[in-house]
Amino acid sequence: MDHAAGGLLDPRDLATFVAAVECGTVGGAAQTLAITQSAATKRLQSLERRLEVALVERGRFGVRATDAGRLLYPEAKQALDALRNAASVVGEHAAGAPVLRLAASHTVGGYLLPGWLARFRTLQAGQIRAQVEIVNSLGVLAQVRDGHAEIGFIESLDPAGALDALTVRHDELVAVVAACHPWSQRRSIAAEALAQEPYMTREAGSGTRAVAAAALARAGIAAPAPTLESASTQSLKRAVAEGGGYTLISQLSVEAEVAAGTLCALPVTGADLRRPLRAVRRRRAAQHGLQRRLWAFLAREGGA
Numbered sequence: 001m002d003h004a005a006g007g008l009l010d011p012r013d014l015a016t017f018v019a020a021v022e023c024g025t026v027g028g029a030a031q032t033l034a035i036t037q038s039a040a041t042k043r044l045q046s047l048e049r050r051l052e053v054a055l056v057e058r059g060r061f062g063v064r065a066t067d068a069g070r071l072l073y074p075e076a077k078q079a080l081d082a083l084r085n086a087a088s089v090v091g092e093h094a095a096g097a098p099v100l101r102l103a104a105s106h107t108v109g110g111y112l113l114p115g116w117l118a119r120f121r122t123l124q125a126g127q128i129r130a131q132v133e134i135v136n137s138l139g140v141l142a143q144v145r146d147g148h149a150e151i152g153f154i155e156s157l158d159p160a161g162a163l164d165a166l167t168v169r170h171d172e173l174v175a176v177v178a179a180c181h182p183w184s185q186r187r188s189i190a191a192e193a194l195a196q197e198p199y200m201t202r203e204a205g206s207g208t209r210a211v212a213a214a215a216l217a218r219a220g221i222a223a224p225a226p227t228l229e230s231a232s233t234q235s236l237k238r239a240v241a242e243g244g245g246y247t248l249i250s251q252l253s254v255e256a257e258v259a260a261g262t263l264c265a266l267p268v269t270g271a272d273l274r275r276p277l278r279a280v281r282r283r284r285a286a287q288h289g290l291q292r293r294l295w296a297f298l299a300r301e302g303g304a
Helices: 011-023 026-033 037-051 067-093 106-111 113-123 137-145 191-196 207-218 233-243 251-260 289-303
Strands: 056-059 062-065 099-104 129-134 151-154 163-178 199-202 226-230 246-250 263-266 274-282
Touching: 011 026, 011 037, 011 056, 011 062, 011 067, 026 037, 026 062, 062 067, 099 106, 099 137, 099 289, 106 113, 106 129, 106 151, 106 207, 106 233, 106 246, 106 251, 113 289, 137 151, 137 163, 137 207, 137 274, 151 289, 163 207, 163 233, 163 251, 163 289, 199 207, 199 233, 207 246, 226 233, 233 246, 233 251, 233 263, 246 251, 251 263, 274 289
Parallel strands: 099 129, 099 151, 199 226, 199 246
Antiparallel strands: 056 062, 151 274, 163 246, 163 263, 163 274
16 A cells, blocks of 8 residues: 555645544534534545554544554644645735635624725735625625635624634614604613514524514514515615614614614613624634734724
């Protein structure tokens, strides 16, 4: 058999071995690498066949490195780091400005991300390009897990799972009505009163809608049946302004209309409609320098 000493090892097999040792289970390694457990097991077996030695031992404890595995681990870790650095060097010195592939939920993408990117761009010595896909929070999580987006921004309470998550901002949903609506004379609206007026909301899968439903459920209040569902926050604001009723959306999304006096935003009492706005990324994925710097910038934004 051709021994690995005279050939090259598959980086995917090495990455699976390193993840298994660090996680302590094959399932944990699979989750970290966003592959199936069966695929992770096959990669470990492939590496062991290549080296003709057992690298991990399995038992009730999960998996742990054998003597041979403990020898391989630091070398594998160093090799993977070298490959990531090589990709970063090429990415940063390729012709043209580096591209950030981002996915953002509607509130973050429409009202916060443009400002974040503008401030981030002023801190960079060179030009940057950002490609931003605006989808709902479930769509953002899917794009990041699939590797289509390097960093995503979500406004739902969905668990990030195997993704790294960073809270960048906090937000609150408010009841929005037209300036001529009877509720506009109030300072707030009780959660129990929400069933009295037509309710317009975002589509299923929207983080905004899910947060509102969860908050009302925690308060023991059933979410009102919607009279209108829309994937566009802008269309909800127009429907409220022209057709009566109310919607529950981010206070960030109505600042301009409230200032202009066309809409009124009311805090809802009796239900906690606050939520974190989070950035997410794949763990241990190859990251170019620009992506790492954006993540560090977002961490500073969250700590501000």
